[in-house]
Amino acid sequence: MAESNPKLVCFSCKFGWGYLSEESALASKITNWIPVVCSGKIDTSHILKAFRAGADGVLILGCSEGHCHFQDGNIQTEKKVLLLQKVLETFGIEQERLEIQLSMDPDGQNIPLLIKKMEENLIKLGPIKRL
């Protein structure tokens, strides 16, 4: 990981994040961005494979509580993420490297800002030591 350029993978739900903006316009501003139809679709293996492939952090953006289009996909993923954080810690991957935020951002303007904020944390953490 170059000091200034940690690799962050962001998954976000298309229903809550950036649905009023042109996806390609947003995509041009965000690297390693994977919009999905419901955050519930994000499997633990997707997250692990991102780390395996060299990600320094993974950010998941789902809809706010009570606003999932599929009832509770966001909560299902939150449960996975909170438990997976503990598992990652044992693998030597700090919990802060996997974050989930449940909120709404129709324009998607916050996505690059949230990524920036997490990247700053990742710079402080430095590279993953154990993998």
Next chain:
Amino acid sequence: MADKPKVAVYWLGACAGCDESIVDLNETLLQLAQVVDIVLWPVAMDFKYAHIEALKDGEISLSILSGSVRNSDHEEMAGLLRKKSKLVLALGACACFGGTAGLANFKTKEEIFSWVYLDAPTVVNPEARFPQTETRVDGKVLTLPEFYDHVYTLDQIIEVDYYLPGCPPPPDLIANAVNSVLTGDLPPIGSTLAPRMALCDTCSRNKKKPSKMEITQIKRIHEVEADPDSCFLAEGIICMGPATRTGCGETCMKTNLPCRGCFGPPPGVVGAGPKYLSALTSLIKAEKTEEIHEIIKDIVDPAGYFYRFTQPSSILGRKKPKKQMEE
């Protein structure tokens, strides 16, 4: 004698439980001994490695290898037996996925050495001596295998033809595997010689599973008196059945213990650990972040639970060996 197919049985980083399971074939073992020529089996018989080295390449019909690969001796023997054998069967969870010994990958070699040779309360080592691969004593050189910085599965070191998981694998599946080799009635190379379903599919406790499972509290098996017929998961006791291949004979279930996952994942599943984690969390009844934390705080050592037998073959735990056997 010379016409009988040759079979070798060898332990790498193993506890001998897999060998014990072969011994548990009882009378079948005697019948087997009449039709095959056992050329190596350290736990039961006396052979010299030089005899194996003297064999032609591919002369052994089947090598049954248990244990993971943790040191240079394991790697060397695995390579030698691969060269001399037509078929290699990885026997047991350690050889197939790394096994319980693979949990050591959660620590570095340095951490392990410090604990074992320095910091453990029963150790007295004032001069802080650590094992060396070479030591000179009276002009002679004593050698020890090199302890690697990682636990490897067998197929990360040599090519493996068939797999038979379990800790240890049950004797009936071992007998089937050997018979299949002897009769030539074998599935495609790379197959696991065990049923293809998940344990939940064959578990008798499945009938008592409620149609909608909701876990509100995680309990550990020693903290409760588990009902001998009920599904463990439905009671909030972690049972690896949903992410584990069946075929073990359900010995744990029969003694009222939940499945720990020694048969590894069912076919098509890469990583039993993360799959199980997803399955388990989907059953947890919680709607708010605090409620989720409240329930999962009782899962003590989740990585240890979910990767108990599979760490070295897992998405994050696997590692390419530094040096491969030459040739």
